[in-house]
Each structure stands twice: as C-alpha cells, then as structure tokens.
Amino acid sequence: MKILSFIAARVAKALLVILGVVVLNFLLIHLAPGDPASIMAGEAASSDPAFVEQLRQQFGLDKPLWQQLALYLKGVLQLDLGYSYRNQLPVLDLIAERLPATLLLMGLAFVFSLGVGVLLGVLAAQSRFTGRRRWLDSAIMSLALLFYATPLFWLSILLVILFSVTLGWLPAFGMSSVGAGLTGWAHVQDVAAHLVLPVVSLGCFFMAVYARLTRASMLEVMGMDFIKTARAKGVPAGQIIRRHVLRNALLPVVTFAGIQLGQMAGGAVLTETVFGWPGIGRLMFDALMQRDYQLLLGVFLVTSIMVVTFNLLTDVVYRLIDPRIDHGAAA
Numbered sequence: 062m063k064i065l066s067f068i069a070a071r072v073a074k075a076l077l078v079i080l081g082v083v084v085l086n087f088l089l090i091h092l093a094p095g096d097p098a099s100i101m102a103g104e105a106a107s108s109d110p111a112f113v114e115q116l117r118q119q120f121g122l123d124k125p126l127w128q129q130l131a132l133y134l135k136g137v138l139q140l141d142l143g144y145s146y147r148n149q150l151p152v153l154d155l156i157a158e159r160l161p162a163t164l165l166l167m168g169l170a171f172v173f174s175l176g177v178g179v180l181l182g183v184l185a186a187q188s189r190f191t192g193r194r195r196w197l198d199s200a201i202m203s204l205a206l207l208f209y210a211t212p213l214f215w216l217s218i219l220l221v222i223l224f225s226v227t228l229g230w231l232p233a234f235g236m237s238s239v240g241a242g243l244t245g246w247a248h249v250q251d252v253a254a255h256l257v258l259p260v261v262s263l264g265c266f267f268m269a270v271y272a273r274l275t276r277a278s279m280l281e282v283m284g285m286d287f288i289k290t291a292r293a294k295g296v297p298a299g300q301i302i303r304r305h306v307l308r309n310a311l312l313p314v315v316t317f318a319g320i321q322l323g324q325m326a327g328g329a330v331l332t333e334t335v336f337g338w339p340g341i342g343r344l345m346f347d348a349l350m351q352r353d354y355q356l357l358l359g360v361f362l363v364t365s366i367m368v369v370t371f372n373l374l375t376d377v378v379y380r381l382i383d384p385r386i387d388h389g390a391a392a
Contacts (some may be wrong), residue, residue: 065379071376073390075369081367087130090354090361133358142308142362143355147348156341160363162236163340166259166332167273174264175318178271183307185272186279201272202227209269214327217262217335224258231257234337259336263328267321272319279308315378322371326364351369 104391117123124132136143142152185201188194208216226235232238232255243251284287291301330342337343341360348356 067380068377071373075373078369079362079366082369083134083362084130086358086361086365087133090358091126091129091253130374137362142359143354145348145356147351147353147356153358155344155356156359156363158339159339159344162338163326163329163333163342166263166338166340167329168258168320169256169260170263170267170325170329171202171318171322173260174267174321175271175314177264178268179275179311179314181268181272183280183302185276186283186306186310187298187302189276189340190283190302198276202276205269206270207269208265209273211265213262213266213331214335216265216369217332220262221335231255232323233258236339258337261324262335263332266328267325270317270321271314274336275310275314278313279306282306282309315375318375322368326367 113121113385122129133143140153141258142156145152145155148155181201185198188197221233224231236255237243237248238253238255241251279302288301288305291305292298326342329340330346332338333340334343334346341363345357345360345364347353348360
C-alpha cells in the first residue's frame with residue numbers, strides 16, 4: 062500500500078506539472094512574433110485583408126487570448142490538439158504518424174547508451190579495484206572523454222562520411238530504402254540498417270556519461286568499510302562487485318537515466334534532422350520553420366508528457382531499488 066500511495070502522489074504531481082507546461086507553452090507560442098493568418102494568406106498568394114480576417118476567424122485567432130487558452134485546454138482534455146493549417150490535417154494524426162519512429166529511435170539509443178555505458182563503467186572500476194589490467198581503465202575513460210566532448214552533429218556527420226560515403230556499409234538518410242518495396246524480414250533488416258548510425262550518434266554522449274558515472278559510483282562504494290571487511294574475509298572480488306557494489310552504485314545511474322530520457326527527446330530533434338529520420342523531432346523542426354503554432358503546441362505537449370512520464374518511472378524504479386528511501390523525501 063505504501064508504494065501505491067507513493068505512485069498516486071507522484072501521478073497527481075505529474076498531472077499538475079503537465080498542466081503548467083501546457084499553459085506556459087501556449088503563452089510563449091502566442092508571444093512569438095508573426096501572424097499565422099498572414100502567413101497562411103501569403104502561402105495562398107493573397108494579401109486581401111478580408112481573406113486574412115476570414116482565416117483569423119476560422120482558426121479562432123480573433124478571440125481574446127484567455128478564450129483561446131480555455132478552448133485549447135478543453136480540446137486537450139478531449140484529445141483534440143487542434144488542426145495543422147500548414148499540413149491540412151489534425152495535429153493528433155500527424156503526431157501519431159511520427160511518434161512510433163521517434164520512440165523506436167529513442168528506445169534503442171537509450172538501451173545502447175545505458176547497456177554499453179554501464180558495462181564499460183563496471184569494467185573500468187573492476188580493473189582498478191583488482192589492480193589488474195589498469196590500462197583498460199585508462200582506455201575506457203579516454204574513450205568516454207572523447208565521446209563526451211564530441212558534439213552530436215559533428216559525430217553524426219563523421220559517421221555518415223565514414224560508414225556511408227567512404228565505406229558504403231550503412232545508409233545515411235531516412236527510415237527505409239525508397240522504392241525498394243521490401244516486406245517482412247527484409248523490411249526489418251532494412252530499417253535496422255537505417256537505425257545504426259542515428260542510434261550510435263544519439264547514444265554515444267550518454268554512453269560516455271553512464272560509463273564515467275558508473276565507474277565513479279562503484280569506486281566510491283568500493284572504498285566503504287563493509288567492502289573492506291568483505292575483502293578481509295576473503296570474498297572473491299567478482300562476488301563483492303555483483304552482490305554488494307553494483308546494487309548500491311546503480312542508484313545515481315538510475316536517477317540520471319530518467320533525466321537523460323528527457324534530454325534525449327531534445328537530442329532526437331537534431332539527430333532526426335541530420336539523418337532525415339521521420340519522427341516528431343523532425344516534425345517539430347518543420348513546424349517551427351513554418352510557424353505552424355498548433356502543431357508546435359501539440360509536439361511540445363507530447364514531448365512534455367514523455368519527459369514527465371519518464372521521470373515518474375524513474376522515481377518508482379528508484380523506490381523499488383532502495384525501499385529505505387523516505388516517501389516524503391522522494392516525492
């Protein structure tokens with residue numbers, strides 16, 4: 062029951078945060094310069110003031126700001142995120158079409174960065190703890206520092222030049238081969254090949270952070286008295302790391318993982334743009350360039366829900382890993 066009350070409290074706070082984000086996004090978007098009705102009229106090659114006013118009335122832009130906000134909140138509660146006048150489609154349909162691609166990219170990049178990063182951090186800490194193969198610790202930390210200091214867009218371009226242009230091993234753009242007409246397992250392989258470079262580009266920075274964080278956290282735990290006692294009793298080093306060190310050292314890694322997922326949503330915008338990946342990051346970039354405010358608000362809302370949900374899951378996992386955490390303090 063304690064864990065259920067903990068989750069209920071966190072869900073209530075998460076809903077309040079999402080409401081605050083929706084209101085803030087709406088106000089910021091409407092403070093931005095530019096009149097959407099004038100832009101739509103310009104795209105229709107018309108400067109007639111009557112036509113502009115008609116568009117303004119059609120999309121509710123002539124109403125006071127508080128009325129527009131009230132109508133938008135009412136629509137959100139009814140799962141109506143508005144209409145994209147640029148794409149001539151409901152915003153929810155556009156996001157639903159692009160969201161699976163982004164979730165696939167983010168999910169694989171997260172698994173890649175967390176799995177490889179924690180593994181490298183454990184190997185580095187273990188080699189330093191046992192005093193054997195210390196060169197491995199130095200090599201892993203040097204590699205982590207290299208990826209940590211390399212800008213995402215620069216790494217993306219380097220990977221494209223090396224593996225697509227020079228070697229021709231992997232495709233550089235898109236989610237699948239255009240016009241190939243592949244189906245079944247061949248289509249899965251084709252999508253997997255297109256995923257390699259975006260996943261590695263998006264995951265390398267966070268992989269470096271996980272490796273450094275895991276190593277530092279493990280070395281801190283290894284210096285504690287109960288670990289020294291276990292070593293004095295002759296417990297094998299591998300058993301100490303598995304049973305005593307890793308569990309305690311994972312807490313800061315789990316905390317960062319929740320934050321990282323939110324940051325990864327932002328990094329996905331750049332990755333999808335560089336690799337032409339058809340996700341909501343690319344959709345948000347296009348909406349920003351076209352001043353498609355309804356679509357931009359919808360993407361902001363969905364990404365905000367994703368970030369809040371990831372942080373909620375992080376709190377729950379954190380609580381499950383260490384039940385000693387006080388409910389009030391964790392909330």
